[in-house]
Amino acid sequence: AIDKRELEAASASGTHANARFTRGVLQWQGRSLRWLDEDQLLSAVHRSLT
Known part of the structure; x- marks a missing residue:
């Protein structure tokens, strides 16, 4: 966890924090992981399917 x-x-930092569908960027085991904004992502998926 x-x-x-x-x-x-993470939500307040990182160069990719303002990227579409991204809430923030976490550093984990030498890698950058994007924390996705599930509401934004699901809204976009819903719009693309209608």
Whole structure:
């Protein structure tokens, strides 16, 4: 599990934090992981299917 403080810090940092569908960027084991904004992503999927 990821600590809530790490998620909060990720949502306010990173060069990709403002990318579409991304809430933030986490560093994990030397890799950058994007924290997706599920509401934005599902809304876009829904729009593309209608």
